[in-house]
Amino acid sequence: MSTLDYVVLLGTLVGIAVYGMWRTRSSGGLQGYLKGDDSIKWGTIGLSVMATQASAITFLSTPGKAYDDGMGFVQNYFGMPFAIIFICVFFIPIYRRLNVYTSYEYLGQRFDSKTRYLGAFLFLVQRGLAAGITIYAPAIVISSLLGWNLDLTIVLVGALVVIYTVSGGTKAVSITQRYQMGIILIGMFVAFAMIIGNLPEDVSFASALSVAGAMDKLEVVNFSFDIEERYTFWSGLFGGLFLSLSYFGTDQSQVQRYLAGSSVSASRFGLLFNAVVKIPMQFFILFVGVMVFVFYLFEEPPVFFNQATLDVVSETEYAAEMVTLQERYASVVGERAVAVRQLALDLGAGDESVIAASKERAVALESQALAVRADVKELIGKAGEDLEAKDSDYVFITFILNYLPEGLIGLLVAVIFAAAMSSTASELNALGSTTMVDFYRRIAKGGQTDAHYVLVSRILTAAWGGLAIFFALYANLVENLIEAVNILGSLFYGGILGMFLVAFFVKSVRGTAVFVSAIISQLTVLIMYNTLEIGYLWYNLIGCGLVMMLSYILQMTVFRNGGKEEQA
Incomplete structure:
Protein backbone atom coordinates (compact mmCIF):
# COMPACT_ATOMS: atom_id res chain seq x y z
CA MET A 1 0.00 0.00 0.00
CA SER A 2 1.10 3.56 -0.67
CA THR A 3 1.54 6.36 1.84
CA LEU A 4 -1.82 7.81 0.76
CA ASP A 5 -3.51 4.47 1.46
CA TYR A 6 -2.05 4.34 4.96
CA VAL A 7 -3.18 7.92 5.63
CA VAL A 8 -6.74 7.08 4.50
CA LEU A 9 -6.77 3.85 6.48
CA LEU A 10 -5.43 5.20 9.76
CA GLY A 11 -7.30 8.50 9.49
CA THR A 12 -10.62 6.71 8.99
CA LEU A 13 -10.20 4.24 11.82
CA VAL A 14 -8.71 6.57 14.42
CA GLY A 15 -11.18 9.32 13.52
CA ILE A 16 -14.18 7.05 14.13
CA ALA A 17 -12.78 5.75 17.44
CA VAL A 18 -11.91 9.22 18.76
CA TYR A 19 -15.29 10.61 17.72
CA GLY A 20 -17.10 7.79 19.51
CA MET A 21 -15.12 8.36 22.71
CA TRP A 22 -15.66 12.13 22.55
CA ARG A 23 -19.42 11.89 21.94
CA THR A 24 -19.86 9.51 24.90
CA ARG A 25 -17.26 10.87 27.32
CA SER A 26 -20.02 11.07 29.96
CA SER A 27 -21.90 7.76 30.05
CA GLY A 28 -24.54 8.82 32.56
CA GLY A 29 -24.27 5.99 35.07
CA LEU A 30 -25.08 2.32 34.69
CA GLN A 31 -28.27 2.96 32.70
CA GLY A 32 -26.40 5.14 30.20
CA TYR A 33 -23.37 2.85 29.97
CA LEU A 34 -25.31 -0.36 29.35
CA LYS A 35 -28.39 0.92 27.53
CA GLY A 36 -27.29 4.23 26.02
CA ASP A 37 -29.61 6.48 28.10
CA ASP A 38 -32.63 5.60 25.90
CA SER A 39 -31.81 8.41 23.47
CA ILE A 40 -30.79 6.43 20.38
CA LYS A 41 -33.08 6.88 17.37
CA TRP A 42 -34.32 4.13 15.08
CA GLY A 43 -31.94 4.97 12.22
CA THR A 44 -28.90 4.59 14.46
CA ILE A 45 -30.37 1.36 15.88
CA GLY A 46 -30.91 -0.02 12.38
CA LEU A 47 -27.38 0.77 11.23
CA SER A 48 -25.93 -0.48 14.53
CA VAL A 49 -27.79 -3.80 14.30
CA MET A 50 -26.64 -4.18 10.70
CA ALA A 51 -23.04 -3.29 11.55
CA THR A 52 -23.03 -5.82 14.39
CA GLN A 53 -23.82 -8.54 11.84
CA ALA A 54 -21.55 -7.16 9.13
CA SER A 55 -18.17 -8.19 10.49
CA ALA A 56 -14.96 -8.18 8.49
CA ILE A 57 -15.80 -11.79 7.73
CA THR A 58 -18.79 -10.56 5.70
CA PHE A 59 -16.65 -8.41 3.44
CA LEU A 60 -13.65 -10.74 3.19
CA SER A 61 -15.27 -14.13 3.09
CA THR A 62 -18.66 -13.62 1.43
CA PRO A 63 -17.29 -12.43 -1.94
CA GLY A 64 -14.88 -15.37 -1.84
CA LYS A 65 -17.77 -17.72 -1.12
CA ALA A 66 -19.58 -16.39 -4.19
CA TYR A 67 -16.37 -16.63 -6.24
CA ASP A 68 -16.24 -20.36 -5.48
CA ASP A 69 -19.91 -21.35 -5.23
CA GLY A 70 -22.08 -18.59 -6.66
CA MET A 71 -25.08 -16.83 -5.11
CA GLY A 72 -26.68 -19.71 -3.18
CA PHE A 73 -25.43 -18.54 0.22
CA VAL A 74 -28.05 -15.76 0.20
CA GLN A 75 -30.68 -18.43 0.99
CA ASN A 76 -29.19 -18.42 4.48
CA TYR A 77 -31.19 -15.25 5.15
CA PHE A 78 -34.59 -16.15 3.69
CA GLY A 79 -36.18 -16.67 7.12
CA MET A 80 -34.80 -13.48 8.64
CA PRO A 81 -37.60 -11.01 7.73
CA PHE A 82 -40.22 -13.29 9.27
CA ALA A 83 -38.10 -13.69 12.41
CA ILE A 84 -37.73 -9.93 12.82
CA ILE A 85 -41.47 -9.36 12.49
CA PHE A 86 -42.05 -12.02 15.17
CA ILE A 87 -39.49 -10.35 17.46
CA CYS A 88 -41.06 -6.94 16.97
CA VAL A 89 -44.47 -8.33 17.96
CA PHE A 90 -43.49 -10.50 20.95
CA PHE A 91 -39.92 -9.97 22.17
CA ILE A 92 -39.44 -6.21 22.18
CA PRO A 93 -42.57 -5.28 24.19
CA ILE A 94 -41.67 -7.80 26.90
CA TYR A 95 -38.05 -6.65 27.17
CA ARG A 96 -39.08 -2.99 27.25
CA ARG A 97 -41.86 -3.53 29.76
CA LEU A 98 -39.57 -5.38 32.17
CA ASN A 99 -36.82 -2.75 31.66
CA VAL A 100 -34.11 -5.42 31.56
CA TYR A 101 -30.43 -4.81 30.81
CA THR A 102 -29.95 -8.25 29.27
CA SER A 103 -32.32 -10.73 27.65
CA TYR A 104 -31.29 -13.39 30.19
CA GLU A 105 -32.77 -11.36 33.04
CA TYR A 106 -36.13 -12.31 31.59
CA LEU A 107 -35.30 -16.01 31.93
CA GLY A 108 -34.60 -15.43 35.60
CA GLN A 109 -37.88 -13.58 36.13
CA ARG A 110 -39.89 -16.19 34.22
CA PHE A 111 -38.10 -19.31 35.53
CA ASP A 112 -35.27 -19.29 38.08
CA SER A 113 -31.62 -18.43 38.69
CA LYS A 114 -30.08 -21.58 37.23
CA THR A 115 -32.00 -21.18 33.96
CA ARG A 116 -30.89 -17.57 33.73
CA TYR A 117 -27.28 -18.59 34.38
CA LEU A 118 -27.46 -21.34 31.77
CA GLY A 119 -28.83 -19.04 29.07
CA ALA A 120 -26.21 -16.40 29.84
CA PHE A 121 -23.43 -19.01 30.01
CA LEU A 122 -24.29 -20.49 26.60
CA PHE A 123 -24.28 -16.98 25.15
CA LEU A 124 -20.90 -16.17 26.73
CA VAL A 125 -19.29 -19.34 25.36
CA GLN A 126 -20.63 -18.91 21.84
CA ARG A 127 -20.12 -15.17 21.57
CA GLY A 128 -16.74 -15.23 23.32
CA LEU A 129 -15.40 -17.63 20.70
CA ALA A 130 -17.05 -15.62 17.92
CA ALA A 131 -15.37 -12.42 19.16
CA GLY A 132 -12.01 -14.11 18.72
CA ILE A 133 -12.95 -15.16 15.19
CA THR A 134 -14.06 -11.65 14.22
CA ILE A 135 -10.66 -10.31 15.30
CA TYR A 136 -8.70 -13.19 13.80
CA ALA A 137 -10.45 -13.20 10.44
CA PRO A 138 -9.37 -9.80 9.09
CA ALA A 139 -6.01 -9.94 10.85
CA ILE A 140 -4.89 -13.21 9.26
CA VAL A 141 -5.83 -12.03 5.77
CA ILE A 142 -4.56 -8.46 6.00
CA SER A 143 -1.30 -9.41 7.71
CA SER A 144 -0.58 -11.99 5.02
CA LEU A 145 -1.31 -9.68 2.13
CA LEU A 146 0.24 -6.49 3.50
CA GLY A 147 3.22 -8.13 5.14
CA TRP A 148 2.26 -7.07 8.65
CA ASN A 149 3.11 -9.26 11.63
CA LEU A 150 0.00 -11.35 12.38
CA ASP A 151 0.18 -11.13 16.17
CA LEU A 152 0.75 -7.38 16.02
CA THR A 153 -2.22 -6.93 13.67
CA ILE A 154 -4.49 -8.93 15.99
CA VAL A 155 -3.41 -6.92 19.01
CA LEU A 156 -3.73 -3.61 17.12
CA VAL A 157 -7.30 -4.27 15.97
CA GLY A 158 -8.36 -5.76 19.30
CA ALA A 159 -6.80 -3.02 21.42
CA LEU A 160 -8.36 -0.19 19.40
CA VAL A 161 -11.82 -1.74 19.73
CA VAL A 162 -11.39 -2.40 23.46
CA ILE A 163 -10.35 1.20 24.14
CA TYR A 164 -13.40 2.92 22.65
CA THR A 165 -15.84 0.19 23.72
CA VAL A 166 -14.68 0.39 27.33
CA SER A 167 -14.68 4.18 27.18
CA GLY A 168 -18.22 4.82 26.00
CA GLY A 169 -20.28 1.67 26.44
CA THR A 170 -23.37 0.94 24.36
CA LYS A 171 -23.84 4.48 23.09
CA ALA A 172 -20.26 4.70 21.84
CA VAL A 173 -20.69 1.41 19.99
CA SER A 174 -23.97 2.49 18.39
CA ILE A 175 -22.76 5.95 17.37
CA THR A 176 -19.49 4.72 15.88
CA GLN A 177 -21.26 1.90 14.07
CA ARG A 178 -23.44 4.43 12.28
CA TYR A 179 -20.38 5.89 10.58
CA GLN A 180 -18.61 2.57 10.19
CA MET A 181 -21.62 1.20 8.33
CA GLY A 182 -21.64 4.25 6.08
CA ILE A 183 -17.98 3.74 5.20
CA ILE A 184 -18.58 0.04 4.62
CA LEU A 185 -21.45 0.62 2.17
CA ILE A 186 -19.58 3.36 0.29
CA GLY A 187 -16.51 1.15 0.05
CA MET A 188 -18.44 -1.83 -1.34
CA PHE A 189 -20.14 0.29 -4.01
CA VAL A 190 -16.76 1.77 -4.97
CA ALA A 191 -15.29 -1.75 -5.23
CA PHE A 192 -18.21 -2.88 -7.40
CA ALA A 193 -17.77 0.12 -9.71
CA MET A 194 -14.06 -0.62 -10.04
CA ILE A 195 -14.73 -4.28 -10.91
CA ILE A 196 -17.12 -3.27 -13.69
CA GLY A 197 -14.72 -0.58 -14.83
CA ASN A 198 -11.86 -3.06 -15.10
CA LEU A 199 -13.75 -5.49 -17.34
CA PRO A 200 -12.47 -5.62 -20.96
CA GLU A 201 -13.74 -2.74 -23.08
CA ASP A 202 -15.66 -5.07 -25.38
CA VAL A 203 -17.43 -6.81 -22.46
CA SER A 204 -20.49 -4.90 -21.26
CA PHE A 205 -22.14 -5.33 -17.88
CA ALA A 206 -24.97 -7.24 -19.58
CA SER A 207 -22.45 -9.56 -21.22
CA ALA A 208 -20.73 -10.09 -17.87
CA LEU A 209 -24.07 -11.10 -16.35
CA SER A 210 -24.73 -13.50 -19.20
CA VAL A 211 -21.30 -15.09 -18.76
CA ALA A 212 -21.85 -15.44 -15.00
CA GLY A 213 -25.16 -17.17 -15.65
CA ALA A 214 -23.64 -19.46 -18.25
CA MET A 215 -20.92 -20.45 -15.74
CA ASP A 216 -23.63 -21.33 -13.17
CA LYS A 217 -22.77 -18.56 -10.70
CA LEU A 218 -26.17 -16.83 -10.59
CA GLU A 219 -28.34 -19.64 -9.26
CA VAL A 220 -29.93 -18.07 -6.17
CA VAL A 221 -32.57 -20.59 -5.10
CA ASN A 222 -32.19 -24.34 -4.66
CA PHE A 223 -35.45 -26.19 -3.90
CA SER A 224 -33.75 -29.49 -3.06
CA PHE A 225 -35.11 -31.38 -0.04
CA ASP A 226 -31.72 -32.99 0.70
CA ILE A 227 -30.95 -32.09 4.33
CA GLU A 228 -27.24 -32.69 3.73
CA GLU A 229 -27.07 -29.68 1.41
CA ARG A 230 -26.06 -26.60 3.34
CA TYR A 231 -27.94 -23.96 1.38
CA THR A 232 -31.43 -24.63 0.06
CA PHE A 233 -34.64 -22.63 0.02
CA TRP A 234 -36.02 -24.82 2.81
CA SER A 235 -32.97 -24.73 5.10
CA GLY A 236 -32.81 -20.96 4.68
CA LEU A 237 -36.52 -20.43 5.27
CA PHE A 238 -36.91 -22.72 8.30
CA GLY A 239 -33.39 -23.15 9.68
CA GLY A 240 -32.63 -19.51 8.89
CA LEU A 241 -35.88 -18.45 10.58
CA PHE A 242 -34.84 -20.06 13.86
CA LEU A 243 -31.27 -18.83 13.53
CA SER A 244 -32.51 -15.26 13.10
CA LEU A 245 -35.07 -15.60 15.89
CA SER A 246 -32.32 -16.58 18.30
CA TYR A 247 -29.73 -14.12 17.00
CA PHE A 248 -31.97 -11.04 16.96
CA GLY A 249 -34.23 -12.08 19.82
CA THR A 250 -31.89 -13.56 22.43
CA ASP A 251 -28.26 -12.75 21.54
CA GLN A 252 -27.25 -9.89 23.81
CA SER A 253 -24.97 -8.37 21.16
CA GLN A 254 -28.16 -7.66 19.16
CA VAL A 255 -30.69 -7.19 21.97
CA GLN A 256 -28.48 -4.54 23.55
CA ARG A 257 -28.58 -2.55 20.33
CA TYR A 258 -32.35 -2.13 20.26
CA LEU A 259 -32.84 -1.96 24.03
CA ALA A 260 -30.97 1.34 23.74
CA GLY A 261 -33.79 2.80 21.63
CA SER A 262 -35.74 5.84 22.74
CA SER A 263 -39.04 3.93 22.52
CA VAL A 264 -40.66 0.63 21.55
CA SER A 265 -41.35 2.12 18.13
CA ALA A 266 -37.70 3.13 17.67
CA SER A 267 -36.58 -0.39 18.56
CA ARG A 268 -39.10 -1.91 16.16
CA PHE A 269 -38.30 0.41 13.27
CA GLY A 270 -34.58 -0.18 13.79
CA LEU A 271 -35.06 -3.93 13.50
CA LEU A 272 -37.53 -3.68 10.61
CA PHE A 273 -34.95 -1.61 8.75
CA ASN A 274 -32.76 -4.73 8.81
CA ALA A 275 -35.63 -6.95 7.67
CA VAL A 276 -35.90 -4.79 4.56
CA VAL A 277 -32.22 -4.10 3.87
CA LYS A 278 -30.26 -7.19 5.00
CA ILE A 279 -31.12 -9.61 2.17
CA PRO A 280 -30.49 -7.03 -0.61
CA MET A 281 -27.19 -6.06 1.07
CA GLN A 282 -26.08 -9.68 1.36
CA PHE A 283 -27.19 -10.31 -2.22
CA PHE A 284 -25.11 -7.34 -3.36
CA ILE A 285 -21.99 -8.51 -1.48
CA LEU A 286 -22.31 -11.97 -3.02
CA PHE A 287 -22.88 -10.36 -6.42
CA VAL A 288 -19.63 -8.44 -5.97
CA GLY A 289 -17.91 -11.80 -5.52
CA VAL A 290 -19.52 -13.17 -8.68
CA MET A 291 -18.32 -10.12 -10.62
CA VAL A 292 -14.80 -10.71 -9.30
CA PHE A 293 -15.10 -14.24 -10.68
CA VAL A 294 -16.19 -12.89 -14.07
CA PHE A 295 -13.32 -10.36 -14.01
CA TYR A 296 -10.78 -13.13 -13.44
CA LEU A 297 -12.23 -15.08 -16.36
CA PHE A 298 -10.67 -12.42 -18.60
CA GLU A 299 -7.57 -11.75 -16.49
CA GLU A 300 -5.07 -14.28 -15.16
CA PRO A 301 -5.90 -14.92 -11.48
CA PRO A 302 -3.38 -16.24 -8.97
CA VAL A 303 -3.24 -20.02 -8.85
CA PHE A 304 -3.68 -19.56 -5.08
CA PHE A 305 -4.88 -16.27 -3.60
CA ASN A 306 -2.81 -16.34 -0.40
CA GLU A 388 -3.81 -22.97 5.25
CA ALA A 389 -4.90 -24.67 2.00
CA LYS A 390 -8.13 -22.65 1.64
CA ASP A 391 -7.94 -19.30 -0.10
CA SER A 392 -11.52 -18.14 -0.70
CA ASP A 393 -11.16 -15.59 2.12
CA TYR A 394 -8.27 -13.97 0.22
CA VAL A 395 -10.01 -13.48 -3.14
CA PHE A 396 -11.57 -10.06 -2.57
CA ILE A 397 -8.65 -8.46 -0.75
CA THR A 398 -6.31 -9.69 -3.52
CA PHE A 399 -8.43 -7.94 -6.13
CA ILE A 400 -8.46 -4.76 -4.03
CA LEU A 401 -4.69 -4.67 -3.64
CA ASN A 402 -3.91 -5.51 -7.26
CA TYR A 403 -6.46 -3.47 -9.20
CA LEU A 404 -7.67 -0.48 -7.20
CA PRO A 405 -5.90 2.90 -7.38
CA GLU A 406 -4.08 4.56 -4.49
CA GLY A 407 -6.38 5.95 -1.84
CA LEU A 408 -9.20 3.58 -2.72
CA ILE A 409 -7.09 0.66 -1.50
CA GLY A 410 -6.80 2.41 1.85
CA LEU A 411 -10.56 3.02 1.89
CA LEU A 412 -11.39 -0.64 1.17
CA VAL A 413 -8.93 -1.92 3.77
CA ALA A 414 -10.52 0.60 6.16
CA VAL A 415 -13.89 -1.01 5.31
CA ILE A 416 -12.54 -4.37 6.45
CA PHE A 417 -11.09 -2.94 9.65
CA ALA A 418 -14.22 -0.87 10.33
CA ALA A 419 -16.36 -3.98 9.98
CA ALA A 420 -14.06 -5.87 12.35
CA MET A 421 -14.20 -3.04 14.87
CA SER A 422 -17.98 -2.60 14.74
CA SER A 423 -18.93 -6.25 15.16
CA THR A 424 -16.25 -6.94 17.77
CA ALA A 425 -17.23 -3.85 19.75
CA SER A 426 -20.83 -5.04 19.91
CA GLU A 427 -19.73 -8.48 21.03
CA LEU A 428 -17.39 -7.20 23.74
CA ASN A 429 -19.98 -4.72 24.96
CA ALA A 430 -22.56 -7.52 25.23
CA LEU A 431 -20.12 -9.94 26.87
CA GLY A 432 -19.14 -7.38 29.51
CA SER A 433 -22.70 -6.32 30.30
CA THR A 434 -23.98 -9.91 30.48
CA THR A 435 -21.17 -10.97 32.81
CA MET A 436 -21.77 -7.98 35.07
CA VAL A 437 -25.59 -8.06 35.15
CA ASP A 438 -26.26 -11.80 35.08
CA PHE A 439 -23.34 -13.00 37.17
CA TYR A 440 -21.35 -10.35 39.08
CA ARG A 441 -24.26 -8.21 40.29
CA ARG A 442 -26.14 -11.29 41.56
CA ILE A 443 -23.18 -13.10 43.06
CA ALA A 444 -21.38 -10.13 44.68
CA LYS A 445 -22.50 -9.53 48.23
CA GLY A 446 -24.05 -6.23 49.27
CA GLY A 447 -25.51 -3.39 47.24
CA GLN A 448 -23.10 -1.19 45.30
CA THR A 449 -23.31 2.20 43.63
CA ASP A 450 -23.85 2.76 39.93
CA ALA A 451 -20.28 4.00 39.67
CA HIS A 452 -19.03 0.68 41.03
CA TYR A 453 -21.05 -1.34 38.52
CA VAL A 454 -19.94 0.88 35.62
CA LEU A 455 -16.32 0.34 36.67
CA VAL A 456 -16.87 -3.41 36.88
CA SER A 457 -18.54 -3.37 33.44
CA ARG A 458 -15.53 -1.58 31.98
CA ILE A 459 -13.13 -4.05 33.58
CA LEU A 460 -15.15 -7.05 32.39
CA THR A 461 -15.43 -5.66 28.87
CA ALA A 462 -11.68 -5.13 28.77
CA ALA A 463 -11.14 -8.64 30.16
CA TRP A 464 -13.33 -10.15 27.45
CA GLY A 465 -11.41 -8.08 24.92
CA GLY A 466 -8.16 -9.56 26.19
CA LEU A 467 -9.66 -13.05 26.05
CA ALA A 468 -10.92 -12.47 22.50
CA ILE A 469 -7.46 -11.31 21.45
CA PHE A 470 -6.04 -14.45 23.08
CA PHE A 471 -8.50 -16.65 21.14
CA ALA A 472 -7.56 -14.81 17.95
CA LEU A 473 -3.82 -15.29 18.56
CA TYR A 474 -4.30 -19.05 18.78
CA ALA A 475 -7.21 -19.50 16.34
CA ASN A 476 -7.00 -22.13 13.60
CA LEU A 477 -10.00 -21.94 11.26
CA VAL A 478 -10.60 -24.73 8.80
CA GLU A 479 -13.90 -23.55 7.30
CA ASN A 480 -14.70 -20.60 5.11
CA LEU A 481 -14.91 -17.81 7.69
CA ILE A 482 -18.48 -16.72 6.97
CA GLU A 483 -19.56 -20.35 7.30
CA ALA A 484 -17.52 -20.86 10.47
CA VAL A 485 -19.35 -18.04 12.28
CA ASN A 486 -22.76 -19.29 11.17
CA ILE A 487 -21.92 -22.87 12.15
CA LEU A 488 -20.77 -21.77 15.59
CA GLY A 489 -23.98 -19.82 16.13
CA SER A 490 -26.18 -22.63 14.85
CA LEU A 491 -24.73 -25.09 17.36
CA PHE A 492 -25.83 -22.92 20.30
CA TYR A 493 -28.69 -20.70 19.15
CA GLY A 494 -31.39 -23.36 18.87
CA GLY A 495 -31.25 -24.38 22.53
CA ILE A 496 -31.16 -20.78 23.74
CA LEU A 497 -34.13 -19.86 21.55
CA GLY A 498 -36.09 -22.86 22.84
CA MET A 499 -35.72 -21.60 26.40
CA PHE A 500 -37.19 -18.22 25.45
CA LEU A 501 -40.06 -19.63 23.38
CA VAL A 502 -41.06 -21.90 26.27
CA ALA A 503 -40.91 -18.86 28.56
CA PHE A 504 -43.17 -16.86 26.23
CA PHE A 505 -45.72 -19.42 25.16
CA VAL A 506 -45.73 -22.52 27.41
CA LYS A 507 -46.81 -21.10 30.75
CA SER A 508 -47.19 -24.46 32.48
CA VAL A 509 -43.48 -25.28 32.20
CA ARG A 510 -41.11 -24.26 35.02
CA GLY A 511 -37.41 -23.66 35.28
CA THR A 512 -36.03 -27.08 36.18
CA ALA A 513 -37.71 -28.76 33.20
CA VAL A 514 -36.35 -26.09 30.83
CA PHE A 515 -32.89 -26.22 32.42
CA VAL A 516 -32.56 -29.99 32.01
CA SER A 517 -34.04 -29.92 28.51
CA ALA A 518 -31.64 -27.20 27.37
CA ILE A 519 -28.63 -29.20 28.56
CA ILE A 520 -29.89 -32.37 26.85
CA SER A 521 -30.62 -30.42 23.68
CA GLN A 522 -27.19 -28.78 23.62
CA LEU A 523 -25.38 -32.09 24.07
CA THR A 524 -27.57 -33.73 21.41
CA VAL A 525 -26.84 -31.00 18.85
CA LEU A 526 -23.08 -31.23 19.46
CA ILE A 527 -23.16 -35.02 19.10
CA MET A 528 -25.25 -34.82 15.92
CA TYR A 529 -22.91 -32.24 14.40
CA ASN A 530 -19.92 -34.50 14.99
CA THR A 531 -21.57 -37.70 13.76
CA LEU A 532 -24.09 -36.77 11.04
CA GLU A 533 -23.96 -34.92 7.73
CA ILE A 534 -26.78 -32.38 8.13
CA GLY A 535 -26.82 -28.84 6.78
CA TYR A 536 -25.90 -26.72 9.80
CA LEU A 537 -28.89 -24.36 9.54
CA TRP A 538 -31.18 -27.23 10.54
CA TYR A 539 -29.51 -27.42 13.99
CA ASN A 540 -31.25 -24.16 14.94
CA LEU A 541 -34.62 -25.83 14.38
CA ILE A 542 -33.53 -29.12 15.94
CA GLY A 543 -32.13 -27.51 19.10
CA CYS A 544 -35.14 -25.28 19.62
CA GLY A 545 -37.62 -28.07 18.97
CA LEU A 546 -35.85 -30.43 21.38
CA VAL A 547 -35.96 -27.90 24.22
CA MET A 548 -39.64 -27.13 23.70
CA MET A 549 -40.69 -30.77 23.36
CA LEU A 550 -38.54 -32.15 26.19
CA SER A 551 -39.36 -29.35 28.64
CA TYR A 552 -43.10 -29.96 28.22
CA ILE A 553 -42.70 -33.75 28.56
CA LEU A 554 -40.47 -33.44 31.62
CA GLN A 555 -42.79 -30.92 33.25
CA MET A 556 -45.77 -33.24 32.74
CA THR A 557 -43.90 -36.29 34.05
CA VAL A 558 -40.65 -36.09 36.04
CA PHE A 559 -41.17 -32.57 37.43
CA ARG A 560 -44.96 -32.63 37.58
CA ASN A 561 -45.08 -32.21 41.35
CA GLY A 562 -42.19 -29.74 41.54
CA GLY A 563 -42.73 -26.72 43.74
CA LYS A 564 -42.38 -23.07 42.89
CA GLU A 565 -38.81 -22.27 41.93
CA GLU A 566 -36.64 -19.37 42.91
CA GLN A 567 -37.20 -16.30 40.76
CA ALA A 568 -34.20 -14.30 39.68
Missing part, protein backbone atom coordinates in the same frame (compact mmCIF):
# COMPACT_ATOMS: atom_id res chain seq x y z
CA GLN A 307 0.57 -15.19 -1.74
CA ALA A 308 2.22 -15.55 1.66
CA THR A 309 1.53 -19.29 1.58
CA LEU A 310 2.99 -19.57 -1.93
CA ASP A 311 6.10 -17.76 -0.72
CA VAL A 312 6.53 -20.31 2.07
CA VAL A 313 6.10 -23.22 -0.36
CA SER A 314 8.73 -21.67 -2.65
CA GLU A 315 11.29 -22.17 0.13
CA THR A 316 10.55 -25.90 0.44
CA GLU A 317 11.44 -29.02 -1.55
CA TYR A 318 8.13 -28.62 -3.40
CA ALA A 319 9.13 -25.33 -5.05
CA ALA A 320 9.85 -26.80 -8.49
CA GLU A 321 6.58 -28.74 -8.50
CA MET A 322 4.71 -25.57 -7.58
CA VAL A 323 6.33 -23.69 -10.47
CA THR A 324 5.21 -26.44 -12.86
CA LEU A 325 1.63 -26.20 -11.58
CA GLN A 326 1.65 -22.41 -11.90
CA GLU A 327 2.82 -22.66 -15.53
CA ARG A 328 0.15 -25.22 -16.32
CA TYR A 329 -2.49 -23.01 -14.65
CA ALA A 330 -1.38 -19.95 -16.63
CA SER A 331 -1.76 -21.94 -19.86
CA VAL A 332 -5.24 -23.21 -18.95
CA VAL A 333 -6.62 -19.84 -17.82
CA GLY A 334 -5.18 -18.25 -20.96
CA GLU A 335 -7.21 -20.67 -23.07
CA ARG A 336 -10.18 -20.12 -20.78
CA ALA A 337 -10.05 -16.35 -21.33
CA VAL A 338 -10.24 -16.85 -25.09
CA ALA A 339 -13.11 -19.30 -24.72
CA VAL A 340 -15.04 -17.02 -22.34
CA ARG A 341 -14.60 -14.02 -24.64
CA GLN A 342 -16.02 -16.10 -27.48
CA LEU A 343 -18.87 -17.19 -25.20
CA ALA A 344 -19.68 -13.55 -24.45
CA LEU A 345 -19.85 -12.80 -28.18
CA ASP A 346 -22.00 -15.86 -28.90
CA LEU A 347 -24.40 -15.03 -26.06
CA GLY A 348 -24.99 -11.68 -27.71
CA ALA A 349 -25.68 -13.31 -31.07
CA GLY A 350 -28.40 -15.57 -29.65
CA ASP A 351 -27.73 -18.78 -31.63
CA GLU A 352 -28.55 -21.52 -29.11
CA SER A 353 -26.49 -24.28 -30.73
CA VAL A 354 -23.43 -22.01 -30.97
CA ILE A 355 -23.95 -20.84 -27.39
CA ALA A 356 -24.12 -24.44 -26.15
CA ALA A 357 -20.83 -25.32 -27.85
CA SER A 358 -19.10 -22.19 -26.51
CA LYS A 359 -20.41 -22.82 -23.02
CA GLU A 360 -19.23 -26.44 -23.10
CA ARG A 361 -15.73 -25.29 -24.08
CA ALA A 362 -15.58 -22.57 -21.38
CA VAL A 363 -16.93 -24.88 -18.66
CA ALA A 364 -14.45 -27.62 -19.61
CA LEU A 365 -11.51 -25.22 -19.31
CA GLU A 366 -12.87 -23.91 -15.99
CA SER A 367 -12.95 -27.51 -14.74
CA GLN A 368 -9.32 -27.94 -15.81
CA ALA A 369 -8.36 -24.75 -13.98
CA LEU A 370 -10.12 -25.95 -10.83
CA ALA A 371 -8.30 -29.29 -11.09
CA VAL A 372 -4.94 -27.51 -11.17
CA ARG A 373 -5.96 -25.42 -8.16
CA ALA A 374 -6.90 -28.61 -6.34
CA ASP A 375 -3.42 -29.98 -7.06
CA VAL A 376 -1.91 -26.76 -5.73
CA LYS A 377 -3.89 -27.03 -2.49
CA GLU A 378 -2.83 -30.65 -2.11
CA LEU A 379 0.81 -29.63 -2.60
CA ILE A 380 0.44 -26.88 0.01
CA GLY A 381 -0.81 -29.49 2.46
CA LYS A 382 2.29 -31.59 1.78
CA ALA A 383 4.59 -28.60 2.21
CA GLY A 384 3.44 -27.87 5.76
CA GLU A 385 0.64 -28.98 8.06
CA ASP A 386 0.34 -25.45 9.47
CA LEU A 387 -0.22 -23.91 6.02
